[in-house]
Amino acid sequence: MEITSQLDETFRTAKVSFGGILKEINLYMTPDAHVGDFVLVHVGVAISKVDEEEAAKIFSYLKEMGEVEELNS
Amino acid sequence: MNEKIKVELQCPMPKFDFDVITMGHGSGGLLTHRLLKSGVFDILKNEWLDQQHDGAILNIQGKIAFSTDSYVVSPIFFPGGNIGDLAINGTVNDLAMCGANAEFLSLSFIIEEGLLMEELWQILYTIKKAADKAGIVVVTGDTKVVEKGKGDKIFINTSGIGHLHPKANIHHNRIEEGDVIIVSGNIASHGIAIMSVREGLEFETTIVTDSIPLNHMITSLLENFGENIKFLRDATRGGIASVMNEVAEITSLGIYLDQKQIPIEEQVDGACEMLGLDPLYVANEGVFICIINAESASEALNLLKGEKECKNASIIGHVTSENKGKVIMKSKVGGTRMVNFLPGEQLPRIC
Amino acid sequence: MKYLSEYRDPALVEDFLNEIHKITTQPWTLMEICGGQTHSLVKNGIPALLPDKITLVHGPGCPVCVTSISIIDEAIYLAQQPDTILCSFGDMLRVPGSQKSLLEVKAQGADVRILYSPLEAVKLAKENPNKQVVFFAVGFETTAPANALSVVLAAQSALENYSILASHVLVPPAMEAILSDESNTIDAFLAAGHVCTIMGLDEYYPIAQQYKCPVVVTGFEPVDLLQGILMAINQLEKGEFKVENQYARSVMPEGNLIAQKTIHQVFEVNDRVWRGIGNIPQSGYDVKNEFKKYNARYKFNIDIIAAEENKECISGDIMKGLKKPKQCPNFGTKCTPEHPLGAPMVSSEGACAAYYHYAEN
Numbered sequence: 001m002e003i004t005s006q007l008d009e010t011f012r013t014a015k016v017s018f019g020g021i022l023k024e025i026n027l028y029m030t031p032d033a034h035v036g037d038f039v040l041v042h043v044g045v046a047i048s049k050v051d052e053e054e055a056a057k058i059f060s061y062l063k064e065m066g067e068v069e070e071l072n073s
Numbered sequence: 074m075n076e077k078i079k080v081e082l083q084c085p086m087p088k089f090d091f092d093v094i095t096m097g098h099g100s101g102g103l104l105t106h107r108l109l110k111s112g113v114f115d116i117l118k119n120e121w122l123d124q125q126h127d128g129a130i131l132n133i134q135g136k137i138a139f140s141t142d143s144y145v146v147s148p149i150f151f152p153g154g155n156i157g158d159l160a161i162n163g164t165v166n167d168l169a170m171c172g173a174n175a176e177f178l179s180l181s182f183i184i185e186e187g188l189l190m191e192e193l194w195q196i197l198y199t200i201k202k203a204a205d206k207a208g209i210v211v212v213t214g215d216t217k218v219v220e221k222g223k224g225d226k227i228f229i230n231t232s233g234i235g236h237l238h239p240k241a242n243i244h245h246n247r248i249e250e251g252d253v254i255i256v257s258g259n260i261a262s263h264g265i266a267i268m269s270v271r272e273g274l275e276f277e278t279t280i281v282t283d284s285i286p287l288n289h290m291i292t293s294l295l296e297n298f299g300e301n302i303k304f305l306r307d308a309t310r311g312g313i314a315s316v317m318n319e320v321a322e323i324t325s326l327g328i329y330l331d332q333k334q335i336p337i338e339e340q341v342d343g344a345c346e347m348l349g350l351d352p353l354y355v356a357n358e359g360v361f362i363c364i365i366n367a368e369s370a371s372e373a374l375n376l377l378k379g380e381k382e383c384k385n386a387s388i389i390g391h392v393t394s395e396n397k398g399k400v401i402m403k404s405k406v407g408g409t410r411m412v413n414f415l416p417g418e419q420l421p422r423i424c
Numbered sequence: 425m426k427y428l429s430e431y432r433d434p435a436l437v438e439d440f441l442n443e444i445h446k447i448t449t450q451p452w453t454l455m456e457i458c459g460g461q462t463h464s465l466v467k468n469g470i471p472a473l474l475p476d477k478i479t480l481v482h483g484p485g486c487p488v489c490v491t492s493i494s495i496i497d498e499a500i501y502l503a504q505q506p507d508t509i510l511c512s513f514g515d516m517l518r519v520p521g522s523q524k525s526l527l528e529v530k531a532q533g534a535d536v537r538i539l540y541s542p543l544e545a546v547k548l549a550k551e552n553p554n555k556q557v558v559f560f561a562v563g564f565e566t567t568a569p570a571n572a573l574s575v576v577l578a579a580q581s582a583l584e585n586y587s588i589l590a591s592h593v594l595v596p597p598a599m600e601a602i603l604s605d606e607s608n609t610i611d612a613f614l615a616a617g618h619v620c621t622i623m624g625l626d627e628y629y630p631i632a633q634q635y636k637c638p639v640v641v642t643g644f645e646p647v648d649l650l651q652g653i654l655m656a657i658n659q660l661e662k663g664e665f666k667v668e669n670q671y672a673r674s675v676m677p678e679g680n681l682i683a684q685k686t687i688h689q690v691f692e693v694n695d696r697v698w699r700g701i702g703n704i705p706q707s708g709y710d711v712k713n714e715f716k717k718y719n720a721r722y723k724f725n726i727d728i729i730a731a732e733e734n735k736e737c738i739s740g741d742i743m744k745g746l747k748k749p750k751q752c753p754n755f756g757t758k759c760t761p762e763h764p765l766g767a768p769m770v771s772s773e774g775a776c777a778a779y780y781h782y783a784e785n
Contacts, residue, residue: 017277018343018346018347020276020277020278020339020340020343020344021274021275021276021277021340021343021344021347022274022275022276022277023274023275023347
């Protein structure tokens with residue numbers, strides 16, 4: 001879910017877009033999340049900020065595995 | 074918690090000397106007379122209603138289809154329409170699914186005391202517009218008023234008749250292995266439009282109901298494909314999954330669906346995801362399933378896609394002799410799953 | 425949708441499946457902990473696409489399913505009190521207590537509201553000062569921070585009419601209970617991605633070591649699940665038993681420290697009865713004494729008779745991975761979502777429900 005606009009800095013709530021649906025979410029537990037970031041939301045509270053670098057790794061995982069195997073064989 | 078949708082009058086309301094409907098308006102006495110004479114129902118003027126008879130006299134020859142439906146949707150106003158649209162389009166579509174073109178409708182209201190005149194007027198205006206678009210006439214009607222708390226703003230019943238298309242031969246026992254299943258448009262939009270008001274969801278682009286009259290489209294299909302069309306059903310409560318299960322059960326054949334081919338608007342898909350709803354079970358209003366023989370399928374699809382309202386039509390599966398009585402779907406990632414009947418109420422009072 | 429659709433890419437799914445088929449040489453039994461993972465697997469038809477040598481069993485990761493029957497009765501009791509609004513996640517409504525479910529009680533006139541978040545319940549309490557608002561706080565560690573935060577916010581606003589009925593359960597003790605059961609057949613775990621987002625990875629190292637069991641923290645989308653399965657099989661084939669993190673885009677090794685702090689501010693660890701399984705020591709959260717004003721059990725004198733489970737429901741065996749839902753004699757006959765004998769058939773994360781709705785015969 002993408003944070004689209006900060007509503008309230010004091011209470012750390014923000015409007016978060018989930019594929020086009022906007023919902024007000026509490027950001028108390030993700031102080032480092034800002035507009036434009038992606039967060040994982042559970043029952044109205046953001047519980048983590050998506051690490052974009054890690055997120056991309058999954059797509060090269062198999063290739064890397066293949067390379068490691070080649071090295072070992 | 075739900076924000077009330079402010080009624081925007083699309084047609085200026087004449088001045089009435091009452092703001093709300095009261096018990097007196099339904100009593101049959103002076104106030105009822107005033108209501109009828111006030112011009113509230115002038116908006117539906119035609120030669121039958123003008124007679125103010127207890128019933129309408131119609132001159133009908135030939136095979137006709139007859140259908141009835143009641144509308145209890147809550148909220149009564151929702152993005153893209155109101156209960157008036159559903160009341161007309163719903164019955165027009167039920168007749169269309171029988172292969173008939175709706176001609177005459179009855180219209181009855183059960184109004185809860187306290188309904189604003191403004192709201193009734195807007196609903197009536199919507200009914201008029203929907204009737205004109207569908208090409209039907211409301212020829213007889215009734216109005217009752219119940220005490221506050223004994224209704225929910227307004228309930229509507231419409232019953233309709235129309236001639237059967239001469240080429241129509243629609244019956245589930247004509248469905249055979251190999252027949253192709255077409256859906257006429259994006260699914261789940263109506264249900265989500267309703268939910269968006271109930272749940273107070275905000276969307277970047279408002280999701281609107283898909284309520285439309287389908288009779289013209291069906292007439293065109295029947296004209297071109299006649300007997301090749303085995304079965305038609307609109308996917309209202311319970312969504313397309315319910316229609317598919319009904320077909321599988323009653324024919325004792327199997328249904329195979331391909332999730333990749335099922336059309337759905339991205340925002341609607343996201344809303345379903347967020348609300349924990351399976352779009353296959355979410356209500357539609359102006360979407361129908363057509364089961365047609367394989368040879369005519371792609372031509373029929375092209376005909377549908379040529380119409381603005383059915384431009385997202387898609388072939389979603391076929392009838393099979395495997396897994397008799399069941400509906401199986403291939404998921405987007407390649408595995409298969411069952412699509413059962415929906416247990417209980419996913420979304421109450423959706424139409 | 426970004427960070428969602430990519431993990432459903434059919435081509436990537438196929439690549440992972442091919443790799444899994446390539447490296448699997450022996451039979452292995454994997455358990456995915458979380459009900460959400462179970463549903464995702466069965467809904468996408470993944471178990472049938474895996475090599476026959478891999479058996480997937482489904483764990484007790486459905487907080488609704490493991491909430492004891494007495495706690496449901498407590499919620500029903502509260503819902504029936506005058507001027508009381510009982511708020512709950514939608515899932516809990518259909519689960520049968522000893523006599524009825526919350527849905528039936530709602531139909532009979534009790535004020536039971538389905539909410540998306542406990543924070544909405546706090547708002548409801550502020551808007552209805554003349555009513556008592558109780559939030560049915562069910563969940564694993566994932567939901568605990570939100571429930572705890574609701575108590576913190578209620579305390580900050582000095583609300584007198586808000587409380588929670590706590591029914592939290594913890595994953596690591598459940599894993600130990602399963603692994604230490606003498607009929608255990610689990611070779612590796614796919615741990616719950618969202619739980620670990622909160623709690624981090626620390627608790628799983630001792631488990632992996634003691635039971636020589638790989639633990640792979642896994643997400644929920646098809647690609648996540650397959651990568652998690654691949655990582656687990658890879659370890660098993662090599663004889664390794666490490667803790668690995670497949671869901672690294674959301675899970676930090678230390679977890680979410682603010683969330684943990686909030687949990688420990690409001691809750692303390694206690695023993696807990698898991699429906700179908702029995703008592704697991706130190707496996708639940710209860711509200712701490714300093715927040716007792718917000719603890720529904722302290723606030724209300726809940727008068728109920730301790731109830732017994734329906735003896736025909738084998739949910740315990742299913743949640744420990746000893747049996748599959750279709751092995752239950754009542755599956756689909758006496759026990760269906762419309763008239764369930766137990767919770768797993770009704771909950772959106774229940775294994776029995778997943779099989780009933782999605783699995784082919």
